[in-house]
Amino acid sequence: MHFGLVAAIRAVMVYDGVFERFPKPRVATIEAMSGWVGEWLERLNYRYKYMGQTLQMKRPATEYFARNIWINGDPEEQMFPLMGQFAGDERFFVGSDVPHAEEHLHL
Numbered sequence: 001m002h003f004g005l006v007a008a009i010r011a012v013m014v015y016d017g018v019f020e021r022f023p024k025p026r027v028a029t030i031e032a033m034s035g036w037v038g039e040w041l042e043r044l045n046y047r048y049k050y051m052g053q054t055l056q057m058k059r060p061a062t063e064y065f066a067r068n069i070w071i072n073g074d075p076e077e078q079m080f081p082l083m084g085q086f087a088g089d090e091r092f093f094v095g096s097d098v099p100h101a102e103e104h105l106h107l
Helices: 003-015 037-054 061-068 080-087
Strands: 027-029 069-072
Touching: 003 027, 003 037, 037 061, 037 080, 061 069
Parallel strands: 027 069
Antiparallel strands: none
16 A cells, blocks of 8 residues: 555544544554654644644644554665654564565565
């Protein structure tokens, strides 16, 4: 799935208060890389700061991200370690399903 579509779907879930109404679901984004996460969190946090009273979200996006969202990254993706540093390593993971392209990497 294209990362722009993934980011839009996650934004709607946050803006419309899905994680506020249903705080326990865990959502993972698979095979959409991770480089989009930094800009996504910054934009949503910025919008919350000046439009929070008009949205269904009751807290900054980083709080929903830390509680409800996980991101699957590509081990060869250059942005992967940076996104982990920015948003918290515990929200990112690498797939272990085989056969898969990553199976042949020598990390």
